[in-house]
Amino acid sequence: MLVEIRAGIHAWVQPDGSWWLNNAGAITTEAGQLVVDTCATATRARRFLDALEAATGRAPKLAVNTHQHGDHTYGNSLLPAETVIIGQEKMREGLRVDPIIDGCPPFWSPVPDWGDVERRLPDVTVAEALTVHLGERRVELRHPGGPAHTTGDLVAWIPDERVLFTGDLVFAGLTPLVFMGSVTGALAAVDWLAAFQPEVVVPGHGPILSGDDIARVLDEHRRYYRLVLQAGADGIERGLSPLDAARGVDLDEFAGWADAERLVLNLHRFYADHDGKELELIAAFTDAVTYNGGPLPTRV
Template sequence: MSGTEDAAQLVEVGSGIHAWVQPDGSWWLNNAGAITTPSGQLVVDTCATETRARRFLDALSTATGRAPKLAVNTHQHGDHTYGNSLLPAGTVLIGQENMREGLRTDPIIDGCPPFWSPVPDWGDVQRRLPDITVTDALTVHLGDRRVELRHPGGPAHTTGDLVAWVPDERVLFTGDLVFAGLTPLVFMGSVSGALAAVDWLAEFGPRVVVPGHGPILTGDDIARVLDEHRRYYRLILRTGAAGIENGLSPLEAARAVDLGEFAGWADAERLVLNLHRFYADHHGSELDLIAAFSDALNYNGGPLPTHV
């Protein structure tokens, strides 16, 4: 068992509300969680590998004595979805419409390309798609407890993001709309949309934020991290606009920018991926995933590190 795997822990962040936190939160190391009441349990996301997903679900079962009646994926990426097939067969899975289609066509579950080192081994997982899809919003009732599943209204981290909001405890599972202390990633969404989503998240007025990656946030740390996201996305917008004006490629623009306060964040090469998204949106073209990741590896000086 790796050190990061051993450090994963289940934390109760509200009455019957648990977060599964996997340090260090970098590539493929996500957070997940669950809301449990006497009437049922809703799991929020799974994990990338068979081993990690089983450890999460076993810890949740031990802590709550329940099996999930429902589950939701906050978006399509494999660190939040590949473990879906380890949920009980009777668990009803929910996702945003675009998320379902994204996972349906995702080739990485069938064999991870050598963009990362070491190349992740997913284990015995199969593609399991949502049974129910949401466009904008859906409310799940676990007895007297409401869990609101909400879409930010446009592309942000991806085109199919959902948050899970528990209003009576003011706990917000943001999925990858928030990376706490790590470089955000929006190459499958929108830079401007991700920036707009930060204000949308703040409007919930959460007491606890469970980010998609990184530590749980409470108190003043919530506003601090949201402000960091605003500044980072504005840096991407400025860098992308200047790069296009000066005839630079996304990789050249990335190499020219001073990351400043963000230089110490893990996965800094996501700057290149985010700039590829900005350029694609500016030109009205499809993002070339192979070219984007090839540039990210070039910027990084080799394959991207992961501890999954």
């Protein structure tokens, strides 16, 4: 669903926001259009880009990927050939070596079919910050300063309109995922996001936020990350595996969130950082499937 949240600023919202169902968007002026993220599959990316063209009459001059994950990047190859894509430097490298675009493993059911997408990397990379000018409209692309959701996150901030596209630094009403970033970094990034004082937030997944809902959702993230940190510290002290530590957690207020099995992935990240080791991706997803009682559900 394409929503115009300010004049010339659109959000593409894909309910219910669970695995592989992301949000995207665009900022459009007479001087050009900047697309924020694409979608996981060719069908969904075309649907987004077709709706955007119908609404604005423009083709994207620029695009930015908020991070490397396929639900935000695999549709890059559906952008016009002349569109210049921007990404954080670590995000570009992550997408370059991503094996999942070549064939999704059976950790999900049904296994997503990406369609006729091809790996398309950013043309321009940024380390910390870059400002894009679309005529009089300013769009600031900012990195949180360290690993959070991933190591290469960017937000798109439109200061004059106080609209913030957060990528997956925010999951509104769904379980956050930080297994390719940092639990402590994601917690720190919540205060960093709040400091923008946005009036509208377009999260990476879930409904658009405004008013008091912004502070509410950011507070939920703080409490969830603290729960993960406590569960991880307790699990290590007791000699538990990440899976067993997760099984002992009372999700309480977060029990109704979709994709609860991400707790296992997040704990694998905590354990890896504590031990100073690389995260074992296959082991982490195998444990998540075990915790879930079967493959992780998708609706793509």
